[in-house]
Amino acid sequence: xxxxxxxxxxxxDLSKLVKNKEVSPVEIxxxxxxxxxxxxxxxxxxxxxxxxxxxxxxxxxxxxxQAGRYKGPLHGIPxxxxxxxxxxxxxxxxxxxxxxxxxxxxxxxxxxxFQQAGAILLGKLxxxxxxxxxxxxxxxxxxxHNPWNPEMVTGGSSGGSGSAAAAGQCTITTGSDTGGSxxxxxxxxxxxxxxxTYGLVSRWGLTALSWSLDHPGPMVRTVEDAAITxxxxxxxxxxxxxxxxxxIPDYTTALTGDVRGLRIGMPKEYFExxxxxxxxxxxxxxxxxxESMGAEVKEVSFPMxxxxxxxxxxxxxxxxxxxxxDLLEKDGYQLYEPVRQRLEAGLFISAADYIRAQQAxxxxxxxxxxxxDDVDLLAGPTEPVTAPKLLAPRVLAxxxxxxxxxxxxxxxxxxxxxGFPAISIPCGFSDTGLPIGLQLAGKPFDELTxxxxxxxxxxxxxxxxxxxxx
Amino acid sequence: xxxxxxxxxxxxxxxxxxxxxxxPAYLDELYSQVRGVYISAKNIREIDVSGAEPDMAFIPPTx
Numbered sequence: 370x371x372x373x374x375x376x377x378x379x380x381x382d383l384s385k386l387v388k389n390k391e392v393s394p395v396e397i398x399x400x401x402x403x404x405x406x407x408x409x410x411x412x413x414x415x416x417x418x419x420x421x422x423x424x425x426x427x428x429x430x431x432x433x434x435q436a437g438r439y440k441g442p443l444h445g446i447p448x449x450x451x452x453x454x455x456x457x458x459x460x461x462x463x464x465x466x467x468x469x470x471x472x473x474x475x476x477x478x479x480x481x482x483f484q485q486a487g488a489i490l491l492g493k494l495x496x497x498x499x500x501x502x503x504x505x506x507x508x509x510x511x512x513x514h515n516p517w518n519p520e521m522v523t524g525g526s527s528g529g530s531g532s533a534a535a536a537g538q539c540t541i542t543t544g545s546d547t548g549g550s551x552x553x554x555x556x557x558x559x560x561x562x563x564x565x566t567y568g569l570v571s572r573w574g575l576t577a578l579s580w581s582l583d584h585p586g587p588m589v590r591t592v593e594d595a596a597i598t599x600x601x602x603x604x605x606x607x608x609x610x611x612x613x614x615x616x617i618p619d620y621t622t623a624l625t626g627d628v629r630g631l632r633i634g635m636p637k638e639y640f641e642x643x644x645x646x647x648x649x650x651x652x653x654x655x656x657x658x659x660e661s662m663g664a665e666v667k668e669v670s671f672p673m674x675x676x677x678x679x680x681x682x683x684x685x686x687x688x689x690x691x692x693x694x695d696l697l698e699k700d701g702y703q704l705y706e707p708v709r710q711r712l713e714a715g716l717f718i719s720a721a722d723y724i725r726a727q728q729a730x731x732x733x734x735x736x737x738x739x740x741x742d743d744v745d746l747l748a749g750p751t752e753p754v755t756a757p758k759l760l761a762p763r764v765l766a767x768x769x770x771x772x773x774x775x776x777x778x779x780x781x782x783x784x785x786x787x788g789f790p791a792i793s794i795p796c797g798f799s800d801t802g803l804p805i806g807l808q809l810a811g812k813p814f815d816e817l818t819x820x821x822x823x824x825x826x827x828x829x830x831x832x833x834x835x836x837x838x839x
Numbered sequence: 840x841x842x843x844x845x846x847x848x849x850x851x852x853x854x855x856x857x858x859x860x861x862x863p864a865y866l867d868e869l870y871s872q873v874r875g876v877y878i879s880a881k882n883i884r885e886i887d888v889s890g891a892e893p894d895m896a897f898i899p900p901t902x
Binding site for chain 2: 676678679680682683686698706710711713714715716717718719722724725726727728729730731732734
């Protein structure tokens with residue numbers, strides 16, 4: 370089999386071949402290592418590549434499968450973890466040279482679950498330093514580059530995960546999402562990114578950015594792979610104080626292709642905000658397609674959306690500064706300057722303003738729940754723009770030039786505030802060839818409905834089959 | 840704590856009290872960011888939160 374085809378196969382398809390012994394884990398890992406060698410000089414997706422370790426693991430997986438010890442759909446499948454997921458015996462930098470030699474003693478819960486499932490860790494993926502930025506900048510390990518146009522950002526903070534999945538360097542990658550850090554690079558790199566409900570996937574062993582806003586989740590090329598990954602990583606973890614005790618369904622049962630009767634709300638405020646006309650058209654076309662497939666679409670109002678930037682940034686900055694305060698005092702001079710500035714700006718937030726932001730957060734949560742009494746999903750753009758140029762401070766969204774940080778987090782922050790599940794899936798391309806993302810959000814712990822609609826749309830379109838020109 | 844506007848003199852004083860230091864260009868940019876923090880705080884103070892208890896975190900089900 371052509372090695373590039375192996376690299377672009379979904380985990381769903383690849384696992385069938387592995388199970389039937391038509392492709393071996395060794396072939397899969399070798400194909401991906403060759404792909405990484407060819408594309409990494411352009412993309413810079415990895416901080417740590419585990420070439421020999423992954424080959425050794427692949428040989429063991431091959432032996433196990435040959436001996437009839439097949440572990441399931443991720444056995445022998447290459448996975449890349451954002452470099453703030455602790456991995457026992459493998460350095461975990463959080464995107465900073467300050468932790469260049471930090472080697473955790475044990476795996477975070479998500480890494481341990483991948484290991485138990487037989488997945489093969491290919492490496493640790495590049496990220497915005499300490500996950501504190503939405504673009505994918507990193508002076509310590511090099512900036513990340515968008516596979517569709519390397520002059521553009523990947524989005525962040527899980528930028529290496531976005532580029533690695535989009536370019537066929539990894540079959541499965543993971544991100545963490547505090548203000549959009551899974552969905553932003555997913556949209557800008559043209560892949561699928563799922564931010565699960567807060568508490569559904571364990572945060573234990575991940576470097577925090579903001580305790581009450583952090584969500585780990587999958588970044589992959591198909592909705593089926595998001596469902597397969599969720600089957601492995603979702604579930605209660607007593608080590609995580611925010612972990613939810615809920616029944617975990619088989620997420621692949623959502624992949625019916627049927628959206629008949631599904632009620633989709635389009636918040637009108639999303640389309641009154643700064644928005645690139647090509648993105649607007651692609652998103653409206655996507656929702657029209659879901660309607661033509663049998664979904665019921667109606668306009669809804671989400672007024673608290675307009676306050677979501679202020680609420681999210683106040684909570685996030687205060688918590689991030691609290692978490693990193695010792696680091697800031699001891700090693701602040703070593704931080705990427707914009708990251709240091711954000712951390713120091715958090716020192717100026719009063720306790721009263723933080724608490725008031727949490728009160729406003731409760732109101733946004735209540736409003737979101739009321740909205741989802743009347744509809745099953747909220748739909749809109751993931752991003753108001755396509756990928757901006759690397760290091761550009763501002764970007765044009767429709768007729769307005771706005772700051773890049775505010776632009777890239779415009780539509781993603783509300784679902785960090787209320788913890789609702791939200792997915793970004795490809796829904797088109799700009800005339801410059803850059804991907805556009807559709808965001809679908811659902812009720813807490815109703816990932817099944819989110820995946821159902823995302824999968825039905827994906828299967829009715831071919832956006833997810835396109836490959837970047839690398 | 841935050842007034843609606845933050846002058847450069849007030850910022851410099853607060854920065855000193857918070858033990859924040861840096862080159863002039865760094866502090867200029869930080870001042871710009873802190874003004875953004877104050878604008879966010881002002882926006883939040885304009886929301887009627889009476890009756891709303893602080894949602895310290897989304898509380899997931901535990902049983």
